[in-house]
Amino acid sequence: GPSKRKGGSEMTGEERPAIKAKPRVEKNRVLVTGGAGFVGSHLCDYLVARGDHVICMDNFFTGSKDNIAHLLDRENFELIRHDVVEPILLEVDQIFHLACPASPVHYKYNPIKTIKTSFIGTMNMLGLAKRCRARFLISSTSEVYGDPLQHPQTEEYWGNVNPIGERSCYDEGKRAAECLTMDYHREHGQEVRIVRIFNTYGPRMALDDGRVVSNFVSQQALKNEPLTLFGDGKQTRSFQYVSDLIEGEAEGGAGFATLPPQPRHTRHTHHHPLQLIWVENTADDPSRRRPDITKAKTLLGWEPKIPLQEGLLKMVDDFKRRLRIEEGTS
Ligand code: NAD
Numbered sequence: 001g002p003s004k005r006k007g008g009s010e011m012t013g014e015e016r017p018a019i020k021a022k023p024r025v026e027k028n029r030v031l032v033t034g035g036a037g038f039v040g041s042h043l044c045d046y047l048v049a050r051g052d053h054v055i056c057m058d059n060f061f062t063g064s065k066d067n068i069a070h071l072l073d074r075e076n077f078e079l080i081r082h083d084v085v086e087p088i089l090l091e092v093d094q095i096f097h098l099a100c101p102a103s104p105v106h107y108k109y110n111p112i113k114t115i116k117t118s119f120i121g122t123m124n125m126l127g128l129a130k131r132c133r134a135r136f137l138i139s140s141t142s143e144v145y146g147d148p149l150q151h152p153q154t155e156e157y158w159g160n161v162n163p164i165g166e167r168s169c170y171d172e173g174k175r176a177a178e179c180l181t182m183d184y185h186r187e188h189g190q191e192v193r194i195v196r197i198f199n200t201y202g203p204r205m206a207l208d209d210g211r212v213v214s215n216f217v218s219q220q221a222l223k224n225e226p227l228t229l230f231g232d233g234k235q236t237r238s239f240q241y242v243s244d245l246i247e248g249e250a251e252g253g254a255g256f257a258t259l260p261p262q263p264r265h266t267r268h269t270h271h272h273p274l275q276l277i278w279v280e281n282t283a284d285d286p287s288r289r290r291p292d293i294t295k296a297k298t299l300l301g302w303e304p305k306i307p308l309q310e311g312l313l314k315m316v317d318d319f320k321r322r323l324r325i326e327e328g329t330s
């Protein structure tokens, strides 16, 4: 609509000049790398709805256009196919850096590319943030704790990571990315945030994602195949529903923060009797992982809200719908 300038006289429609500079609406320009992925697409939804101008960047390694198709015609959303390992020039106010394969199956597929994505990709995005004086947030991971000797894990714990194992491309890649983030902060005074995400599940996880919740829901609970338990099946994780993560990432306070979820154990929404098969475990699988969320609660007022049962049902609905589409039976 026509803008009213303070102190100036109001113009009627007839008096308005034929050509007039479009009033510039100042929007927060936000870059989301990995924005076509599982977490990234939910973050794009949140930021677009909030009214930010969102630039989603992705190389579609594990992400998909389906995840953001509904945003493509929004005027405050744009999509760039780009690999974060290559530098890029953009003008942005804020960067959410998520680009990196997250499922062990995906990050082990091309480990050299994975660690390059973590290190060089993060270096490029920190460089961009520095040039633009943009606020920077990186999605790190609970995997920086490796097979933790401290349980539950606090932000202060340094972790127990195998530096030369099959998971190192991811764990050490993220540790190096965290290091770089803090060095840019100390060297250049950049405003940075590190979020160490614990196992997150929800709609839009790739059907072939390979992580435990998507495996159990997709291959097994819906297709009626047995659940694959790796090793002795006694490993534990804490699971959070994706909307809880997004709230923490997008709104999470002013300081450095790690925003992990409430401790919970694997359960399932399942009606027929469950069949289990035991398969050999992967190397260096952490035996237990649970965040101590005291700091997130007290400093940021953040805590997860969606109970596992509720979140799993939403995920089952989404997976059912997508499996039907895939099988052409919708
Ligand atoms: P995802 O695989 O669905 O998303 C990753 C996205 O990054 C994909 O869209 C992929 O195509 C893109 N990508 C990968 N390499 C890229 C590159 N070189 N250039 C540009 N884009 C690239 O996984 P996700 O679960 O959504 O994870 C998102 C982020 O959150 C990752 O950084 C991951 O390490 C972190 N994280 C997630 C979890 C979780 O439980 N979901 C846990 C810990 C950390």
Ligand code: UDP
Residues within 6 Å of the ligand: 104, 143, 199, 210, 211, 212, 213, 215, 216, 228, 229, 230, 231, 233, 235, 236, 237, 281, 282, 285, 286
């Ligand atoms: N896991 C399992 N069956 C599967 C997939 C995973 O038992 O089909 C186990 C795996 O060994 C690990 C836990 O579930 O202990 C979580 O694995 P996931 O790949 O989801 O993520 P991680 O926490 O290891 O990054």
